[in-house]
Amino acid sequence: MSRMKTFLLYFLGIVGFFILSLILEDALIGNMYKKMDGNIQDNAYAIVVEGVSGRATNVNGYMKFRLSNTSSAKQNNYYAKIDLYSKQGLLAVTKYVDIGEIEPGAYKDYNVKFKGTELKSYDISVISSSELPDKTNIIDIFGWEIDLSDVFGMDLTNATIFGVKLTDLFSWNGIKNTAVNGWRLFWGFASNIPWWGYAIGAGIILWTMPSKFLFGIFPF
Numbered sequence: 001m002s003r004m005k006t007f008l009l010y011f012l013g014i015v016g017f018f019i020l021s022l023i024l025e026d027a028l029i030g031n032m033y034k035k036m037d038g039n040i041q042d043n044a045y046a047i048v049v050e051g052v053s054g055r056a057t058n059v060n061g062y063m064k065f066r067l068s069n070t071s072s073a074k075q076n077n078y079y080a081k082i083d084l085y086s087k088q089g090l091l092a093v094t095k096y097v098d099i100g101e102i103e104p105g106a107y108k109d110y111n112v113k114f115k116g117t118e119l120k121s122y123d124i125s126v127i128s129s130s131e132l133p134d135k136t137n138i139i140d141i142f143g144w145e146i147d148l149s150d151v152f153g154m155d156l157t158n159a160t161i162f163g164v165k166l167t168d169l170f171s172w173n174g175i176k177n178t179a180v181n182g183w184r185l186f187w188g189f190a191s192n193i194p195w196w197g198y199a200i201g202a203g204i205i206l207w208t209m210p211s212k213f214l215f216g217i218f219p220f
Contacts, residue, residue, distance in 0.1 A: 041125035046071035068107040
């Protein structure tokens with residue numbers, strides 16, 4: 001009986017510690033996010049931006065807002081444009097959120113996450129799809145957008161890795177094609193090495209190994 005009581009106390013202690021850890025973790029993460037200041041830019045469209053709030057840490061953040069259709073017609077082909085500024089007032093990140101379709105008199109709530117260093121303020125507006133920038137040469141790497149036409153002053157729009165353009169590299173097909181082309185290149189190179197080349201290579205390895213030990217793993 002005493003053993004069961006001891007086990008129950010240990011179990012309750014572990015559960016209590018786990019719950020306390022979650023509460024403290026949520027409180028710590030919540031304190032890391034600081035409120036962002038911002039402005040809603042006027043636009044000539046029937047979609048109104050409301051209820052905007054944003055919070056950010058030193059490396060990421062999120063914004064919440066509502067878009068309302070004030071017209072009597074369905075609205076689509078519009079985007080929410082979010083300009084994010086650093087504490088120095090410099091434009092650091094621009095996000096484009098596809099609004100989708102909003103029925104007449106209806107609204108939609110949005111929660112947008114972003115990454116950036118020391119973001120302090122924002123401007124948010126509504127634009128049409130025709131106002132979107134040309135992103136042909138833009139690649140997205142884990143949330144970071146990189147313009148290949150200007151990478152440290154270099155134009156990498158036509159650069160390739162194993163025959164795959166960088167703009168296609170981070171898609172599933174791009175990764176697959178890169179792996180296939182890389183393997184073909186390796187196999188083509190390896191198959192052109194004559195047998196005596198492998199023999200010489202094996203001899204050099206055996207000569208430089210410690211006496212009576214193969215690769216430091218298998219003694220012989």
